Amino acid sequence: MNNPQLNKHGELTHLLSIEGLSAPILKQILETAESFVGVAEREVKKVPLLRGKTVCNIFFENSTRTRTTFEIAAKRLSADVINLNVGTSSQSKGETILDTVDNLIAMHADMFVVRHSQSGAAHLIARHVGPDIHVINAGDGRHAHPTQGLLDVFTVRHYKPDMHNLRVAVVGDVLHSRVARSEIHALTTLGVPEVRVIAPKTLLPQEVEKLGVQVYHDMATGLKDVDVIMMLRLQNERMNGALLPSAQEYFKTYGLTQEKLALAKPDAIVMHPGPMNRGVEIDSTVADGAQSVILPQVTYGIAVRMAVMSILAGNTE
Amino acid sequence: MKIHIKNGRLIDPKNNIDSKQDVFIAAGKIVGLGNAPDGFVANQTIDASNLIVCPGLVDLSARLREPGFEYKATLESELLAAAAGGVTSLACPPDTDPVLDEPGLVEMLKHRAKLLNLVNVYPLGALTRQLQGKNLTEMFELSEAGCVGFSQADNALTDTQVLWNALQYAATFNLTVWLRAEDAHLAKNGVAHSGEVAARLGLQGIPACAETIALSTILSLMRETGAKVHVCRLSTLQAVAMIKQAKKEGLPISCDIASTHLHLIEHDIGYFDALCHLRPPLRTERDRDALRAGLLEGTIDAICSDHTPVDDDAKLSPFAESEPGASGLELLLSLTLKWAMENKLALPKALTSITSSPASVLGIEGGSLSLGAQADVCIFDAGNVWKVEAKALLSQGKNTPFMGLELPGKVRWTLLNGQIVYQQH
Amino acid sequence: MLPDAEQLLENLSRQLQPFIADGAALVGIHSGGAWIASRLQKSLGGDLGTLDISFYRDDFSRIGLHPQTKPSNIPFDVEGRHILLIDDVLYTGRTVRAAMNELFDYGRPARITLAVLVDRGERELPIEAQAVGVRMTLKPGQNLELLRDAAGHFNLKLHEEISE
Numbered sequence: 001m002n003n004p005q006l007n008k009h010g011e012l013t014h015l016l017s018i019e020g021l022s023a024p025i026l027k028q029i030l031e032t033a034e035s036f037v038g039v040a041e042r043e044v045k046k047v048p049l050l051r052g053k054t055v056c057n058i059f060f061e062n063s064t065r066t067r068t069t070f071e072i073a074a075k076r077l078s079a080d081v082i083n084l085n086v087g088t089s090s091q092s093k094g095e096t097i098l099d100t101v102d103n104l105i106a107m108h109a110d111m112f113v114v115r116h117s118q119s120g121a122a123h124l125i126a127r128h129v130g131p132d133i134h135v136i137n138a139g140d141g142r143h144a145h146p147t148q149g150l151l152d153v154f155t156v157r158h159y160k161p162d163m164h165n166l167r168v169a170v171v172g173d174v175l176h177s178r179v180a181r182s183e184i185h186a187l188t189t190l191g192v193p194e195v196r197v198i199a200p201k202t203l204l205p206q207e208v209e210k211l212g213v214q215v216y217h218d219m220a221t222g223l224k225d226v227d228v229i230m231m232l233r234l235q236n237e238r239m240n241g242a243l244l245p246s247a248q249e250y251f252k253t254y255g256l257t258q259e260k261l262a263l264a265k266p267d268a269i270v271m272h273p274g275p276m277n278r279g280v281e282i283d284s285t286v287a288d289g290a291q292s293v294i295l296p297q298v299t300y301g302i303a304v305r306m307a308v309m310s311i312l313a314g315n316t317e
Numbered sequence: 318m319k320i321h322i323k324n325g326r327l328i329d330p331k332n333n334i335d336s337k338q339d340v341f342i343a344a345g346k347i348v349g350l351g352n353a354p355d356g357f358v359a360n361q362t363i364d365a366s367n368l369i370v371c372p373g374l375v376d377l378s379a380r381l382r383e384p385g386f387e388y389k390a391t392l393e394s395e396l397l398a399a400a401a402g403g404v405t406s407l408a409c410p411p412d413t414d415p416v417l418d419e420p421g422l423v424e425m426l427k428h429r430a431k432l433l434n435l436v437n438v439y440p441l442g443a444l445t446r447q448l449q450g451k452n453l454t455e456m457f458e459l460s461e462a463g464c465v466g467f468s469q470a471d472n473a474l475t476d477t478q479v480l481w482n483a484l485q486y487a488a489t490f491n492l493t494v495w496l497r498a499e500d501a502h503l504a505k506n507g508v509a510h511s512g513e514v515a516a517r518l519g520l521q522g523i524p525a526c527a528e529t530i531a532l533s534t535i536l537s538l539m540r541e542t543g544a545k546v547h548v549c550r551l552s553t554l555q556a557v558a559m560i561k562q563a564k565k566e567g568l569p570i571s572c573d574i575a576s577t578h579l580h581l582i583e584h585d586i587g588y589f590d591a592l593c594h595l596r597p598p599l600r601t602e603r604d605r606d607a608l609r610a611g612l613l614e615g616t617i618d619a620i621c622s623d624h625t626p627v628d629d630d631a632k633l634s635p636f637a638e639s640e641p642g643a644s645g646l647e648l649l650l651s652l653t654l655k656w657a658m659e660n661k662l663a664l665p666k667a668l669t670s671i672t673s674s675p676a677s678v679l680g681i682e683g684g685s686l687s688l689g690a691q692a693d694v695c696i697f698d699a700g701n702v703w704k705v706e707a708k709a710l711l712s713q714g715k716n717t718p719f720m721g722l723e724l725p726g727k728v729r730w731t732l733l734n735g736q737i738v739y740q741q742h
Numbered sequence: 743m744l745p746d747a748e749q750l751l752e753n754l755s756r757q758l759q760p761f762i763a764d765g766a767a768l769v770g771i772h773s774g775g776a777w778i779a780s781r782l783q784k785s786l787g788g789d790l791g792t793l794d795i796s797f798y799r800d801d802f803s804r805i806g807l808h809p810q811t812k813p814s815n816i817p818f819d820v821e822g823r824h825i826l827l828i829d830d831v832l833y834t835g836r837t838v839r840a841a842m843n844e845l846f847d848y849g850r851p852a853r854i855t856l857a858v859l860v861d862r863g864e865r866e867l868p869i870e871a872q873a874v875g876v877r878m879t880l881k882p883g884q885n886l887e888l889l890r891d892a893a894g895h896f897n898l899k900l901h902e903e904i905s906e
Contacts (some may be wrong), residue, residue: 004588011806019517028809035794038813044847047797049807098633118635119519120589141635142519178519205516206524310797314806 004126011315014126014135015308017144018185026189029307030154036303039076049310050079056109058100059138060086060116065274066138069298070113070147073305077313082109097121098128105133111309112136119143119178134312136305142178148273149182151304153190155297156228159269163187169196169222169264170213171254172232172281173203175243179273180232181211188212198222199254202243219254226264231256231272234281247280257283261291269293318360318735319343321353325365325696329372330665331673331685340370342692345735350688361737363730365696371668373405373693373731375675375684377573378549379624379646381438383429384422385414390626390713392426395646396435398712400739402622402647403695403728406676406683407436411443412470418443418454420462427463435738437693439679441468441495444483450474453483457490465679466493466547471596473501477534484544493545493680496535498556499597503527508637510600514583520636523598525553532556539568547678548572550623552597554607561616571678572616574608575623576652577643581605581718591632591639592718609656612670619675622649626714644714651724654699658725664699692735701727747888747896750859750875751778755785757873758826758857762788766824766855769793771841772812774830774888777896778859782828791816798840820849830888832858835869860886860898 003020007013012025039045055074057067062085074081086100101112111134114122119141126135139145153163160166168187174180174197187195188211197208198216209215216222223229239247256270270282270292278284287294320342327338327350334350341349341357348354379399382390399407409426411417417426423440430438442464446452449472456467467487474480474496487494504527509515511522532548536559539546551557551574563570577595582602586593593599611617625642632639645652649671657667676684683693702723707715731739762768767789770779776792783790796811827841838856845851857873862880880886883903890896 032807032811035796035811035813038815039797042848046847048843049797049802096630096633097635116635118637120591120637121635123589124633124635140519141637144519181517181519206511206522207513207516210513211516310807314802316803316806 004123007131007315007317009315009317012311013315015146015312016122016126016135016137018146018149018182018189019144021189023189023191026150026153026186029150029304029311030157032311033150033154033300033304033307036306037300039306040299040303046076046078048078050074050077050313053079053110053313054082054108055079055111055113055309056082056084056104057113057138058084058086058104058115060097060114060121061139063115063139066115069301070138070305073302073309076302077306077309079111079309082107097124101125101128105129110134111313113138115139117141131317136308136312139178142176142181144182145178146182147301147305147308148179149186150308151297151301152183152230152271152273153186154300154304155271155293156269158296158300159293160227164191164193166192166228167194167196167226168192168228168230169198169226170230170232171198171219171222171256173234173238174199174208174232175203175205176235176238177232183230184211184213196222196226200244203238219260220263223260223263227268229256229261229264229268229270231270231281233273233275234277239280251280255279255281255283256286258285258289261286271297274298319358320361320363320732320735321357321359322363322365322370322694322696325368325370327370327686328665328668329686330669331372332687335665340686340694342694342732342735345692347686347688347690347692350686363696367700368696368698368729369664370694370696372672372684372686373695373733374403374649374671375679375681376404376407376624376646376649376671377619377621377675377678379404379407379409379622380412380626381409382626383413383426389628392429393433394711394713395624395626396430396433396438398646398710399436400731400733401711401728403650403697403731404646405436405693405695405731405733406439406679406681408439408441408465408679410468410470411441412448412472416443416448417441417464418446418448418459420455420458423459423462423464434736435733437681437683437733439463439465439681441466443467444469444494445474445479448472450476450479453486456487456492460490460492465681466495468495468549469497471497473499475501477538480534481538481542484538484542484546488542488544491545493547495547495549497549497597498528498532498535498551499523500527500531503530508594508598508641509586510583510598512583512601514586518586518589518636525555525600525604528553528597529555529559532559536563536568536570539570545569550575550578550597551608551611551617552578552600552604554604557607557611557616561611564616571618573619573621573675573678574612574617576620576645576649577623577718578605578608579620579652579656585718586636589636590718591634591636592643592716592720594636594639594641595643596641609660613662613666618670618678620649620653620670621675622646624712624714626712627716629715632716642716644710644712644717646712647710648705648717648719648724650695650697650728651703651726652719654726655724692732694730694732695728696730697726697728699726701725703727744898744900745860745876745878747859747898751781751896754778754857754859754873754875755782758782759786761824761826761855762786764824766826767791767818768826768828769816769845770828771795771837775828777888777890778830779828781894789818791818793841793844795837795840795844798844800836800840814844816848820845820851822850822852824853824855825851827854827856828858829856830859831886832856832861832871833864835865835867838869839867859888862886
């Protein structure tokens with residue numbers, strides 16, 4: 001099967017998932033992002049790479065945070081940006097995803113940033129667009145959120161440069177999390193030797209170990225000697241439903257507190273993709289504490305997205 | 318119309334025939350095998366040199382989409398497709414609109430099919446009114462109108478009391494109930510097998526136990542009620558083992574698999590290929606291998622196409638939002654041959670699964686070419702390879718996961734009741 | 743016969759010394775220009791910055807982003823400074839154009855003086871160097887590259903493209 005993310009020259013033309021990307025491509029993105037971090041610290045935060053290009057944010061599922069970072073990233077590359085929040089407009093009138101995309105292509109969009117509540121939506125759009133139109137997956141259902149996975153490993157690399165000697169724990173609702181899947185693929189592809197998932201059985205997909213992770217149900221054992229803790233958000237609808245009895249019990253068993261953090265390495269870092277549910281998956285003292293790198297994660301997000309857009313825009317057939 | 322089919326290799330699994338024998342047809346029936354009957358003068362001769370002559374295929378499940386879903390396909394287009402696929406008898410599920418729960422609707426369907434005169438259509442009646450799983454249908458009247466069995470199609474019947482009653486009622490009149498073994502709660506919102514692929518792709522999974530739990534319920538109820546059941550579209554290795562045990566026990570049970578599941582597994586979903594969004598979901602390699610073994614040892618009685626044509630847009634959605642199902646009437650023979658060829662199976666053995674065995678399940682005369690039998694014949698070229706493309710398919714449903722592949726076996730003639738209803742140009 | 747790169751560096755250093763003494767800052771263009779600027783700083787002192795022009799090239803649409811970009815680093819305020827822009831080989835002038843555009847995104851310099859080790863002519867843009875180590879012409883298909891060995895010693899290398 002042809003890798004749908006590569007064009008006929010084997011270059012990256014879409015970013016749909018971390019899975020399927022080689023370590024060299026991931027490294028290229030991370031190294032390019034490094035250069036963009038510097039740009040953000042300048043007076044003029046723009047570079048002219050995407051001048052004359054139009055980037056379309058099509059968010060079938062709402063997210064102001066993510067959409068804003070993509071918008072900033074595109075504008076810092078001097079691109080023109082169109083934002084389409086489809087939830088409220090034509091989609092509800094019965095227009096299909098592909099109809100929406102076709103209309104935007106007719107308006108000369110060069111790049112689509114897509115978020116959708118269904119797994120596989122970005123792949124569907126990528127199959128449909130012609131050559132030299134690029135699709136970036138900003139989150140599709142439970143499947144993938146590749147730019148988040150990338151900015152997370154960028155953050156890890158920043159604080160723990162030797163990836164080949166790390167223990168990383170991903171904690172929380174892996175079953176429903178596209179962030180978790182992207183993080184896991186990025187870590188394993190870049191050679192992190194031990195990736196753990198820590199969650200109750202109800203929040204882990206069947207055969208999750210096939211993703212290359214070690215499974216822990218006990219947070220104390222799972223966090224022992226870990227260098228990086230990647231927390232996952234627990235969504236409201238999971239908290240009182242059939243999968244978990246309550247937010248309180250979840251916090252007791254899987255919430256990251258100072259005590260639990262102490263079981264990891266003393267210089268372990270704590271990450272969270274945001275937005276955080278304080279008191280559910282993470283204690284405020286930890287979130288705001290010395291070992292938390294949650295705020296820097298956000299700045300790196302823009303640089304990583306600039307890197308992705310630049311690399312894609314430069315790969316033409 | 319007197320027809321002489323000459324020089325063909327006659328394969329008739331029911332009668333254990335696999336040899337070069339001519340076939341002689343008159344007044345819609347087989348009147349001679351090998352040697353012409355006295356005084357036989359053919360109006361038409363079909364030269365079947367290098368071709369195989371076998372009974373017209375019997376397909377246990379093909380959706381014809383009428384009444385109600387004519388935008389997906391019509392009776393005419395789908396029966397033409399069936400004839401092009403060498404299928405001369407088929408059973409269709411009751412999930413039409415309106416649902417086939419009234420004798421009048423069944424009669425009309427049968428009548429329309431008869432007028433088209435392309436395929437013998439055997440409708441399955443709804444087991445419960447509107448397929449809602451609450452109230453029983455008039456099974457006796459429906460069977461008089463021509464229903465060969467009673468089914469819920471893909472609609473869940475969660476109330477075990479209702480299922481018990483339905484099986485008891487059917488058993489009263491010796492009617493067969495056709496059921497999909499799937500626990501509605503465990504399968505809710507599921508679109509793929511609950512395992513590695515669903516984990517990677519972030520798709521809601523349907524665990525294997527959804528099938529085994531439901532099958533267990535069915536088997537228990539069969540023991541209590543004495544009902545005859547045909548289990549539709551098996552997918553797990555555990556279920557195959559359970560059916561084997563049930564048959565050993567002497568329960569009046571039969572089962573089938575879909576031709577898609579004879580070949581494909583969960584990994585064929587690849588990058589969210591909605592053409593592989595099927596019910597039941599494609600499962601693991603081990604499951605597929607168990608289905609194949611089950612066919613060979615007779616635990617599984619038949620391969621059906623489970624033909625489910627959808628309009629083009631229906632597959633152009635993200636995987637979970639796409640309509641499940643595959644078009645398959647025209648691929649049933651080829652997919653069976655592909656299985657036989659890849660696994661070095663004797664052709665008669667393979668063809669049993671799509672001729673005599675399904676005919677047995679349906680309780681009809683078809684599926685064999687005995688002397689005096691209705692002349693429903695399929696003549697095909699096993700050596701010919703054809704490419705599955707939209708323009709090659711007569712069905713309005715172009716939704717097949719085998720699109721673009723080359724498959725063995727091209728039907729050259731199909732005869733129904735001694736008349737040529739399809740001829741390859 | 744190729745000129746001795748170390749001697750050219752000597753030459754350039756002498757030409758630039760008065761500017762450094764007057765407070766000019768060195769900015770080298772990756773990677774050859776950055777090496778040279780670094781050596782110049784060792785002998786002349788002064789502020790040092792480096793520029794990677796990957797994000798300002800004019801051939802991005804044709805050839806895409808360079809697989810290895812390095813971060814630019816200007817650790818001083820460009821505003822109002824005299825900048826000595828350093829590169830190894832001046833050819834079409836496009837690299838310098840990109841570097842100047844990037845420099846202006848850091849601030850408005852008072853003056854830019856371009857200094858190069860080798861000027862090989864064949865300009866495609868109206869750009870000239872104020873300080874040059876040596877001027878030379880190359881044949882079609884020839885390319886000049888600055889090499890640096892493990893000890894930090896510079897050498898010039900001539901590449902011939904084998905035409906088919």
